Amino acid sequence: MQRCSPLQGPALPLIVPGLVSGLPHTQPRPTTVFSIMIEFKRLWHYFTRYIDNFLLAGLFLLMLVGLVVLYSASGGNFGRVSGQILNMVVALIIMWLVANIPLQQIMRLALPLYIVGIILLIGVAFFGEIQNGARRWLNLGITRIQPSEMLKIAVPLMMAWYFDKTEITLRLRDYAGAALILLLPVLLIARQPDLGTALLITASGFYVLYFAGLSWRVMAGLLVTAGGILPLFWSFAMHDYQRRRVLTMLDPSQDPLGAGYHIIQSSIAIGSGGVAGKGWQNGTQSQLDFLPEQSTDFIFAVFSEEFGLIGNGLLLLLYLVIIGRCLIITANAPTQFTRLVAGSITLTFFTYVFVNMGMVSGILPVVGIPLPLISYGGTSLVTMLLGFGILMSIQTHPKLVKT
Amino acid sequence: MNYVVELRNHLLELRDFHIRLAITAGFVMLLFCLLLTRFFYLQVLRSEHYTTLAEANRISIMPIVPNRGLIFDRNGEILAQNHTTYALEIIPNQVPNLESTLDELATVIEISPEDRRRFNKLRRESTRFSSLPIRMRLSDVEVASFAANRYRFPGMEIKARLLRHYPHAELLSHVIGYIGRISDKDLEQLENNNALENYRGSLHIGRIGIEQSYEKELHGITGFEQVETDAAGRHVRTLSRTPPVAGNDLTLSLDLKLQQAAESAFGDYRGALVAMDPRNGEILAFVSKPGFDPNLFIDGIDHVNWRLLNESIDKPLNNRALRGVYPPGSTFKPFMALAGLELGKRTADYSINDPGYFSLPGSSHRFRDWRPNGHGRVNLHKSLVISCDTYYYTLANDLGINNIFNFIGQFGFGRKTEIDIPGEVTGLLPSSDWKKKRFNQNWFPGDTISVGIGQGYNLATPVQLTFATMLLANNGIAYRPHFVKQIQDNKVGHLHENKPSQMYTLKLKKENVARVRNALVDVTRPGGTAAKAGANADYTFAGKTGTSQVINIKQGERYVASKIQERHRDHALFIAYAPAEDPQIALTVLVENGGSGGSTAAPIAREVLDYFLLGKTPEPMLAEKANNRAH
Helix, strand or coil: CCCCCCCCCCCCCCCCCCCCCCCCCCCCCCCCHHHHHHHHHHHHHHHCCCCCHHHHHHHHHHHHHHHHHHHHHCCCCHHHHHHHHHHHHHHHHHHHHHHHCCHHHHHHHHHHHHHHHHHHHHHHHHHCEEECCEEEEEECCCCEECHHHHHHHHHHHHHHHHHHHCCECCCHHHHHHHHHHHHHHHHHHHCCCCHHHHHHHHHHHHHHHHHCCCCHHHHHHHHHHHHHHHHHHHHHHCCHHHHHHHHHHHCHHHCCCCCHHHHHHHHHHHHHHCCCCCCCCCCHHHHCCCCCCCCCCCHHHHHHHHHHHHHHHHHHHHHHHHHHHHHHHHHHCCCHHHHHHHHHHHHHHHHHHHHHHHHHCCCCCCCCCCCCCCCCCHHHHHHHHHHHHHHHHHHHCCCCCCC | CCCCCCECCHHHHHHHHHHHHHHHHHHHHHHHHHHHHHHHHHHHHCHHHHHHHHHHHHEEEEEECCCCCCEECCCCCEEEEEEEEEEEEECHHHCCCHHHHHHHHCCCCCCCHHHHHHHHHHHHHCCCCCCEEEECCCCHHHHHHHHHCHHHCCCEEEEEEEEEECCCHHHHHHHHCCEEECCHHHHHHHHHCCCHHHHCCCCEEECCHHHHHCHHHHHCECEEEEEEECCCCCEEEEEEEECCECCCEEEECCCHHHHHHHHHHCCCCCEEEEEECCCCCEEEEEEEECCCCHHHHCCCCCHHHHHHHHCCCCCCCCCHHHHCCECCHHHHHHHHHHHHHHCCCCCCCCEEEECCEECCCCCCCCEECCCCCCCEEEEHHHHHHCCCHHHHHHHHHHHCHHHHHHHHHCCCCCCCCCCCCCCCCCCECCCHHHHHHHHCCCCCHHHHHHHCCCCCCCEECHHHHHHHHHHHHCCCEEECCECEEEEECCCCCCEEECCCCEEEECCCCHHHHHHHHHHHHHHCCCCCCCHHHHCCCCCCCEEEEEEECCCCCCCCCCCCHHHCCHHHCCEEEEEEEECCCCCCEEEEEEECCCCCHHHHHHHHHHHHHHHHHHCCCCHHHHHHHHHHHHC
8 A cells, every 4th residue: 555755746846945855846936825735735745654544543532532531530630631742742753753764774673672672671680770669760860761661662573573584484493582582571571570561571572473373282382381380470470469469350359448449449430430421520439539540550440430331332442443453554564574563563552452451340450551542651652652653654664575 | 404494485474474363353352342241241230339339439428516515503604615626636547657747746736745645545445436636725826837737747637626615613523524535335335325326426425423414415416418528538528418406505403603602611621512402402502522623534634634633632533422421420310300209209308318328228338428428308309409419329229220221211311312413322221131131140239329320330422411401391302303404405496494303202290390390490509519600690590410430439438639630530510401491402511521510511501501591602702702803
């Protein structure tokens, strides 16, 4: 699917020559209102030539919903909303920049990005700042960064690059190599500890393996092994608070004021919303602060309380449309690298949505995973839109004949 | 190893990829359907349940504590009132580190170690209350400085509260009593009485005196407010409100001025005085000296003051008028005399020769008269006027203990008078049955003799003596002694008279009563034991002196007041009523370690009567007033 860019389209006059470097010069014409409009249109086309409009529209709609809910969840605090708008602008710019990078460039970035990420993770392990009992942040003097966030993109890129480079028919040892690429950062992150991120990265890496054609038999074997390891993991590798979270998910009433409080209150919020919801800014659970983390991880409960089952259905539909678009992009991706990357990003996005909603509605344990594009917070927004930027780049850049 | 390196078949891979992509799409749909099912379950099937829970989260019922009823004296003088004060309250659950927060708080307003101790005690005792006061009676400056620093202290609040105040402090402590914080024990009791609901939010309950016995009237009806609260328990808005009904106001029969007169007439003496209207049983004055400041008890007394009160040798917490039991001594004689006449053991003219002692036939033990050489010939009239002991030794012997018990019991000795404040004791009027039960011993004739002069096993409270005196003064009508004259019902808004209730009437021969009463008038006249106290009175008043022994004097020894430690001296007693022909007041005066009734107790009664009947203010009270004016 090729898009018209000013480079290929009919040459239109430009009033200010040299405004955008690289634009072809034509004969100057007299300035009219009409010609200004045409100029703007031309410019607009130039800037958005690597943007997937359909996807962008979906993302905009989602972010708009997010702002509306955030306004209610923060008790009518416009400061929070404008902060989130700023986050969105920054994330959109990053998305635009990434979308403009051609695929070969992105591919070339895979290895260095991964290596830098691993180095930073090792740095965290040795020099990281401890916060809430976990070592996740690295202070670079100028700013503090959380390298695990960057690995969310770097790991699938690296794995896809690895598979793309392999010329011969993929054998089990190739998958094992890819699994090593995955395991190294996951282990580093798991011991921070940041189980949520570790699991998400494992998932995104697993999606690459899956799309690269890992045999069903091996996957079934992995599933059985995982089932066998789980009890050992439970008793040796998990922290008390993590175990408690799982137990609480199974029976929230065990600890109604402690760990169970979150789930009980969010279930009450969702359930009391009913079919039609209580109306925007009328959710008692959220407005009276019974809901914890209501503008971040539990924002879906706010939405659900105020907009009810109908709102939930529409929101799921919106997510489904976006995921559907991403799957189409994935299906049309020109190279193995892009296919694997696009597939992994799409499924990771879905994983976020499902895990968050599942956790808030009480069918999954409480893990600190935000609802994409709706929860307040800049980091996940940037990561998320960066992924969509890659998808857009895959969709809009000229497909090189490689297949 | 040798195997052929196979190049990748990209077309095959692409097909496989597309299949996997389709499976993925199905998987996504499936999981979204799972979510949707969950939402359907929560929002449709269990919606009602969760709506109820959400409402329960949001709405709380806040009690509105009613204003406690006021207490007035018979002339409308206020005796117990409610003051608005500001208290700083803490919700301990919302303060993470209480100790360090209190340290920080102490930099803003003064928190004494005593405040902390009391606060911790409250926390232990009142588990029911979320909010507890750390400081009471904040000054305006303290309120302002806390308000300015409020943001630093979540979970703390300034609350305006009505605080009970007793303006007359010690003067009425034993009558009014006080209110104290509701303890877990009180809660149990309230629950048993099904009154717990009405005490939601109430902090105090009547402890002793009128405050306790009229708790039901004074408390009022708790109102309720439906409020929307947030997760932190903060009040967001009021949804509905049922106003409280203030407690009923009580008007006592007590006369504050008379009470003050009586109190001051005691001077430095300890003792008790109970004055009653013999025409209806209204208590006019009720003194138990020393008293204590009931205001100290309202929010828990601090241990310094508690030790001062509890360990004081003067026992200020002891309600002497209601609970102090004393041998009635010679004040018992008028009732003995009446028993003699009514039961036909004595006539007015019958006389004995008093050698100064009495011995039972065949016994050498001498029951001595207070006057060593006796009074010579003594008839009934004289026996009362000069308080002859020997006359009553013989009379007691002639009557026998069970006749005494049955007849004199009718005057309220040995049983409760049913006065309307709690804690009354029965005293003791002995009988042979009682002795059998108490000591498993037979009653000996010798035991009866000292009962005749109000000693021996005999014990009575000043309230009981006053009750008996009332029966003499009104020729035998037993009114229930009571403090509360009127109740202003604040619910329906009308005034309810507490009508005197006749418990029973004694069937006494008029002439017999008249004989005794005539003799009692002569007690206060020249020649009587209270002649000095009765001198120059502008009204006739009847009385009987009494002296009750604190220690036993051995056979052959004499009681010499100056040789005995002050605390071991006899208690002085005096019962009286006036005017003798148409009694308006009957009273008992008890002066602890006061010596003889005629010299210490009777003059106090005279001052009280002078004030009551003539409006004459007692000397010490005048001096005090002058003193106050000079300041």
